[in-house]
Amino acid sequence: MQKQENQLKSLEDRIRELSLNMENMKLAEYVNLLQSPLRLLYVNFISGIARGLGIAVGFAILGAIMVIILQKLVSLNLPLIGGFIAELVKIVQMQLGKH
Numbered sequence: 577m578q579k580q581e582n583q584l585k586s587l588e589d590r591i592r593e594l595s596l597n598m599e600n601m602k603l604a605e606y607v608n609l610l611q612s613p614l615r616l617l618y619v620n621f622i623s624g625i626a627r628g629l630g631i632a633v634g635f636a637i638l639g640a641i642m643v644i645i646l647q648k649l650v651s652l653n654l655p656l657i658g659g660f661i662a663e664l665v666k667i668v669q670m671q672l673g674k675h
Contacts (some may be wrong), residue, residue: 643668 597606609616643665650662 609619646661646665650658650665652658655662
């Protein structure tokens with residue numbers, strides 16, 4: 577009898593723990609999102625725009641840093657790559673001047 581009560585108590589504890597875990601995972605919100613295709617499209621569209629904007633801004637910053645580094649390398653007057661880097665910097669500056 578005592579063994580059955582302990583098993584029931586253990587089962588109740590596991591069910592309670594599972595319930596808390598499901599609440600923490602926000603499983604109900606996820607299921608509701610899957611049942612609403614328009615909302616799912618909207619959320620994915622907004623997240624895609626944010627991701628694309630982040631990539632564009634990050635690439636612009638990285639490109640600007642690379643141009644600055646290349647300009648510093650040109651000023652060092654390295655014999656083999658100095659001319660190539662100078663030409664590359666001129667091309668970038670011309671493109672920036674056009675816009």
